[in-house]
Amino acid sequence: MSFQKHIFKGKILEYENLIVNAYLEYFGTSQFHPKSSKIICYFLIHRKLTQKQLQELTGYSVGTISSYLSLLENKGFLKKRMIPGTHTMQYFIPGSLIQYINILRENTLKENAKAKDFFKSIKMKLNELLMQNLKGFDLIHSSVNEILNFLEIRERFYHLYNIEFLQENKNIKKKIQSYKIQEKNQYSVPIDNKILQIESKIINFFQDSGIFSEFKIEKTSVIKILGYFITRRVLNNKLLQKLTGLSAGSISQGLNLLLSMKLIEKEKENKSSRQLYKMKSVVLTLLNLLIETRKKRLQWEPIAIQILKELDDHMIELCDLNGYYEIYTLLLHVLRLFPMYKKQIEFIETYKNEIDK
Numbered sequence: 001m002s003f004q005k006h007i008f009k010g011k012i013l014e015y016e017n018l019i020v021n022a023y024l025e026y027f028g029t030s031q032f033h034p035k036s037s038k039i040i041c042y043f044l045i046h047r048k049l050t051q052k053q054l055q056e057l058t059g060y061s062v063g064t065i066s067s068y069l070s071l072l073e074n075k076g077f078l079k080k081r082m083i084p085g086t087h088t089m090q091y092f093i094p095g096s097l098i099q100y101i102n103i104l105r106e107n108t109l110k111e112n113a114k115a116k117d118f119f120k121s122i123k124m125k126l127n128e129l130l131m132q133n134l135k136g137f138d139l140i141h142s143s144v145n146e147i148l149n150f151l152e153i154r155e156r157f158y159h160l161y162n163i164e165f166l167q168e169n170k171n172i173k174k175k176i177q178s179y180k181i182q183e184k185n186q187y188s189v190p191i192d193n194k195i196l197q198i199e200s201k202i203i204n205f206f207q208d209s210g211i212f213s214e215f216k217i218e219k220t221s222v223i224k225i226l227g228y229f230i231t232r233r234v235l236n237n238k239l240l241q242k243l244t245g246l247s248a249g250s251i252s253q254g255l256n257l258l259l260s261m262k263l264i265e266k267e268k269e270n271k272s273s274r275q276l277y278k279m280k281s282v283v284l285t286l287l288n289l290l291i292e293t294r295k296k297r298l299q300w301e302p303i304a305i306q307i308l309k310e311l312d313d314h315m316i317e318l319c320d321l322n323g324y325y326e327i328y329t330l331l332l333h334v335l336r337l338f339p340m341y342k343k344q345i346e347f348i349e350t351y352k353n354e355i356d357k
Contacts, residue, residue, distance in 0.1 A: 006046055006053045008323035015307055015327050016045060026300045035060060036068045040077060044100065045326050048092035076103055097333035105158050108214065112158070115211050116151045119144055125198060136191030140199055143231045146282035153283075153351050157290060160340070160347055203227040215289045221246055225254040229264055229279040236276050262288065284355055291348050294341040301338045304331050
């Protein structure tokens with residue numbers, strides 16, 4: 001039987017399993033299905049693998065692995081080549097973890113640019129309706145401004161080490177101040193059909209695009225509910241059912257998830273016991289989501305440091321084990337990410353402070 005370099009054993013296998021589970025929990029993104037993320041993580045560790053080796057590592061079927069390999073190859077995360085002297089295809093990840101993160105970043109920036117173009121076109125349509133005094137205009141117009149505001153900051157967030165983008169900070173801060181609106185209970189305000197049509201396009205965009213992918217909001221029903229909070233700010237169960245067409249159970253599940261993520265909060269209606277749900281600020285809510293994704297990833301830092309320490313402390317007995325070098329190298333790359341995440345959190349906090357003024 002030939003030596004199976006991709007199969008780790010003992011303490012190294014424990015570390016590998018810990019890394020894979022941590023990647024899925026802390027670093028995974030709904031840009032990818034969890035199975036796809038797991039496959040990527042094994043490539044980050046092993047660098048190059050065949051379909052058969054992936055099947056042994058993941059336990060997935062050949063069909064499942066083949067589908068996800070094609071998807072990842074098409075997205076530029078993987079490449080393939082024929083193993084010399086065989087008919088076996090070997091897949092490999094081009095570059096390090098940092099380069100992989102950069103590909104994710106570029107995909108997010110492309111997605112962000114599409115979103116900016118879409119909402120700029122929506123704003124132009126709204127501006128054409130400016131003089132018609134339509135009911136609901138101010139509500140949707142302010143929401144679009146806040147979304148554009150968030151997309152501008154998000155772009156700079158992903159260009160954090162690009163000096164040209166950092167020099168534009170003052171301009172975006174001025175926009176933040178001009179986009180702030182007064183909080184109002186808008187759930188009972190009637191909306192004209194022309195504005196409703198624009199709102200419907202916004203909701204459809206949220207559902208069809210990947211704008212919330214990095215926040216792991218995957219269910220279409222939850223995205224729909226979140227979308228209406230972004231456009232309406234204040235809603236109750238009855239109106240949500242009417243707007244979304246979802247069942248009371250689906251509404252309840254969606255609200256509980258958004259409450260747990262601190263995207264909305266509960267509020268009692270004046271002179272009534274009716275429960276309202278409120279999103280205080282679109283831009284602040286979405287910025288907080290960005291911060292939370294980074295804070296969650298930072299939870300992995302002490303674990304990564306501890307594993308590296310153990311690898312160093314027990315180098316004599318572990319260094320000859322299969323996988324020692326692969327695990328050690330990957331963790332060194334992972335540690336390079338944490339200062340960037342801390343800088344990103346600090347970056348977003350500066351904008352939040354400007355909004356809160």
